Amino acid sequence: MDWLAIWLSVKLATIVATILLLIGLPIAYWLTFSAWRWKFLVEAVVALPLVLPPTVLGFYVLVAIGSRSPLGRAWTAWTGHGLAFTFEALVLASILYSLPFAVQPIAASFAQVDGTLLEASSTLGSSRWRTFVRVLLPLSFEGVLAGAVLSFAHTLGEFGVVLMVGGNLPGITRTVSISIYDSVQAFDQAAANQTALLLLAFSFAVLAGVYALRRKSWSVSPL
C-alpha cells in the first residue's frame, strides 16, 4: 500500500477544502446578493470546471505557472524554484478545479435563507458582517458543510489535473489516484486493489460521518 500517496492526498484535500471554504464563502455571498448586471459571467466562470476536461484546465494552469508566465517568474523570484510540478502547483490547480463544488452548495443555501431575517437583523442595528455571522451562516450551515465536504472529496479523487500540473513525483505530487493508476499500469493488481479499497472506505466514512453528524444536530436544533 502506498501510504505516502495516501498521506499526500489527504494533506492536499484538507488544505484545498480549507482554502476553498475561506474564498468560497465571500464568492458565494457576492454571487447570491450582488445586483451587478454582468454577474452571470462570473457565475459561468465559477461553473466552468464542472464541464471542462481536467486536461484543458490543467493545460492552462500549466501555462499560467510556467517559467515564462508572470506568475511563474514571480514565484521563482520569491522562492528560488519553479512552480510547475510542485505541491503548491497542485494546491493551486485543485482550488480552481474544485471551486464550483464549494461555491455552488454554499450559494444555494445562502439563497434559501429568508431575506426578511437578514432585513430584521439590520433593522436591529447589526452590521452586514454581524448579520452574516449570526444569521446567514448558522441558517445555511448545511450548505457550507456540504461545500467543504464536496470540495474535500472531489480533491481527494482528482486525477487528470494532477497528472497535467503535478506529474508523478513520490511524496510531492503522486496522489492516491495516480498511485492506483501506476499500480494498474504495472500489472500490480493487489496494490491497486488495496489502495482503491482504502480510498473507497475512507470516502464513504467521511460522507457517512458528515451525514450522521448533521442528523444528530438536526434532532436537537434546526442548526
Place this chain on the structure above:
Amino acid sequence: MSLTASVHKRLSEHFSLDIDMSAMPGITMVFGASGSGKTTLLRCLAGLVKPDSGCITIGAEVLFDSVRSRSVPVQQRHIGYVFQQLALFPHLSAEDNIGYGLAAMSPELRRQRVKAIAESLHITHLLSRLPDAISGGERQRVALARSLVTDPAFLLLDEPLSALDHATRSRIMDDLRAWNVAHRIPILYVTHSHREVFALGERVIVLDGGKITSDGTPHDVMESPAHETLAQLAGFDNFFDGTVTVRRADAGTMQCRLDGSGTEMEVPLSRGAVESPVRVAIRAGDILLATSEPRGLSARNVLPGRLVSLKREGATVIAGVEAGERFLVHVTPGACESLRLGVGDPVWLIIKTHSCRLVSL
C-alpha cells in the same frame, strides 16, 4: 419627537408612491387595500428601500434627504420594525431573539433588559424556547419585545397582529399602549382591517394607489368615507347608484331615487344638485330587519322586500334582501332565530337617513 416624511418612489410604470406625512408620538394607523403602498412606505422609512427623492426626519435628525444626498443606513436608524411574517430568528431562543439588538451591551445588562421587557409583555415563561415551539400570539409578543427592547426612535408595525383573534390582538395592543405611555414615540401601524383602525388608532391615514387620500381620526375618516374604495375598506357592503330628486337644505336632507329600482330614499344633504347622480353606501350592520310592517318609527326609510338568502359567518348572519335592489343586512344568530327568519319571507328594511353615506363617484 415626531416623524416627518415626504417620499417619492417609482415602483413600476403604473405605480409610484407619493407620500407627504408626519406622525406625532402615539399610534397612527396606515390603512389601505393590499397594493396601496403601505409596506413600501414603511420600508422607505426604515431604510430598506431607498426613495427616488424626498426627505425623512425624526426629531432633529435627518434620516434621508435626496437634495443633500444623505441616507442613514438602516442599521443606524434606531428603528423598531415588526414584519408581517415576524422574522424571528429560527435558530435562536426567544431570549436571544429579544436580546439580538442589544449587542453592544454587557451580557449582564442585556439579560436584565430582556427580562424587564419580557415581564411587561408577559412572555417570561418562554424565554428559553425556540420560535417554532411558541404559539402564534406569543410569537407576536416576542417579535414586539425584540423591537421595543432597543428603545427605538420610532416603531413600524406591518400588519403584525392580523393573524390573531380579536381578544389576543387587543390585549397585545393594550400592552403596547402601556409601553408607549412611558416612551412616547411615533408608532406607524399598517393594516387593511377597518376593525383594527377603530379598535387601536388615535389617528388614521388612508393610502390608495400610493397616495394619502384621507387623514384624521378613525371616526371622521371611516364614518364618512370620501370615495367607494375607502368605503368598501371601511366595511360598507351596500352601494347604490341614484339620482337626487329633492333637496331640503333646511332639514339637512335630500331625497334620491335609486336607479335600479326607482326606490326613493332620504339621505343626508350633500353638494349634489337636483338631477345629479349620487352613490349611496350603507353598512350591512346599520340596517334593521322587521318581519311585519313597522309603524311609528323615526327612521325615514322603510323598504318592503323579500328575504332571498341567509348565510352564517362566525357570529354574524348575513341576510340578502330583495327590495327593488339587493341589500345585505347583518343580524345576530339570536335575532335570526327568534324572528324565525326563512328564505322567501316578506321583510321590511329600516334605514336611518344618516346611515346612508354619499361617496363620490
